[in-house]
Amino acid sequence: MPVWRFDDFVLDTGRYELRDGVDVIRVEPQVFDVLTHLVGNHDRVVTKEELFDSVWGGRFVGEAALTSRIKAARKALRDDGESQRYIRTVRGRGYQFVGTVIDEVAAPEPPALPEPPVPRQHIAFCRAGDGVRLAYAVAGEGPPLVRAANWMTHLGYDIESPVWRHWVRDLSRDYTFIRYDERGCGLSDWEAGDFTFDDWVADLESVVEALGLKRFPLLGVSQGGAVAVAYAARHPDRVSRLVLCGAYARGRAVRAVGEEEKRAAALDLELARVGWGRDDPVFRQVFAAQFLPDGTRADWAAFDQLQRRTTSPENAVRFLDEFGRIDVREQARDVVCPTLIMHSRDDHRVPMRFGEELATLIPDSRLVALSSNNHLLTATEPAWQVFLEEVRAFLAE
Template sequence: MAVPDRSQPPQQVRFCRSADGVRIAYAVHGTGPPLLISTCWLSHLQFDWESPVWRHVLVDLGRFATVIRFDERGHGLSDWDVTDHSLPARIGDLEAVADAAGYDRFALMAMAQGGPVAISYAARHAERVTRLLFWGSYSCASRGLSADDLALEEAFSQLIKVGWARPDSTFRRVFTSLMIPNATEEQMSWLDDLQRVAASASTAHLSRRQRFHADADALLPQLDIPTLVLHSLGDRMREFHHGRHLAATIPNARLVPLESDNHILLEGEPAWSVFVDEVQRFLQPDVPANRPPEVASRLEDVLSARELEVLRLAADGRDNAAIAEDLQLSLRTVERHLQNIYTKLGVGGRSARVAATTRLFTPA
């Protein structure tokens, strides 16, 4: 695996609103075909970006993909004052981020508890998902659990209620030890802190209970999308049989067992190199054949079909309101498309519109 580029440009944090009005924070970074991540249980876009547990994940994926990730409702930089963490609400969040990011088609990766959301989205919007990936994920958390398993889940739920917000990390270390048992003390301490920073105790308790009942298992046989399942053999947070079930039930899915006990693969362990190589190879068909992944030679390689329509109308002299009317879009959607265009073309300021439209008349 290539040495990660630690000088990678910083992520761009943006916001959108879900169908019920909840404000969702999402971030974009990297270069290459778009990869939208259906997020895991705990995240904080800025805290993760600087962490010894997630930084290598973000940097390495960003070398060959444009990574779009978000904080779930109630977590990180998204709105915290939320009580609805149901599967329909979470699907709405993913739909909002997918639309706001501005890509017509993209690969979709489900991490951990993002599985049921990604499965549901892919079943509803198969025309937008080029390929589907799962990392330490599942279709239904409660599938196949014994009475002892259910009792343990209830114990975890109570542990969150009484220990999550305590300054002492003793209670939170239980979850950290399940997620990264082979980590250093520095890495474990950071994940201890993430739990407190990412969500309040009440949200952590409520969201976990609602997610436990999310079930997308019946949709798996319907998925007709290239699928890659990556799962650690010794995963203690989400046991390997969940990954095996995904690969065995989704038509033509491929399973890659990872030689690790860590739910979150750590930098330097052999399984991480395997993971990166597998993901990069799997995404390769999404890279336009007429250019190397790091070089964009034509607008068609950079912008979506809708963004090109918007840019051409802007070049014809139409203002945003006229563009919205011509394409039957909302004014806000047109503004979002233009902002995405400026970002992708690397232009900004008062002259951004002129610089972007000029590209239409510049030979590749």
């Protein structure tokens, strides 16, 4: 795979990295692809149509999409539309990379170490109070750590999926890691009459009772964080410590201010209605771009596969509709256990300010900002190791 150098920058297509000296510059996959195509063809002008074909595979996207990727590429290179030191706009035709490019041969990478195996898990089932069948899984050894269910999980597939595999693998090393699929998702019943936030909290209660747990730390990720907060407020005798990551107290419809934010919240529902069940992944890739903006093409493909396998198009709409109405601000004030809140500093799906809001609401809480753009942390980014270290230290206190 080619490696190109221009000034202090290195574009390494094998590692899928743009580096400035030793520092890796985070860019979205499509921005990286646009930059790669321009640098790889720096001896000529690249037309807009060629970029559309190369980066978007010929799918119809508006010209604004290309313009925004060009702007982001320039920003990553400390360039802009006025100076055009690296990317020149050729009016009416396209763009040309005008930096001085040096081709390099990439040094052979050392053989990759085999990934640690995911521990064996035991999957069982219990019934919620209204009869809905819930699937739960237990993996690892040590003190218990329960994860409140969140959207898009599948107990049988998660240990293979790059989206969740490292969560199961790494948290099962130190703890008896307990997780479950929420109603309408994964191995739990997809046909569930009731689909409310209170049902999700009650489902967590059912799993805890089925396992006979008395007191345990509770982990909540994304919307599962709100479920964990509500459970901790309702059962202060059960939850010893609370860990939240990418969580929020208010759903998108509740926190939306002004018409633009309300339209953005409604767009989630419309995308799920129109595109969730289609073979063409273009609609679902909108979610991938929000949850994993720094993910690779492989990460996005894995996320798309996860979306299709975990729930039906109808349930996806029901989930998103209910997520938008979440509001646990009052419950958050009633949480009495020590709480660790971690949030990606540049989270595209749930901005950092909503993690800060949770830290303001929960009395005995501490906020840690993670250096990431991703809503769901990936296995290879440094923020994942920071997350693990913070969890271990917090639960060991």
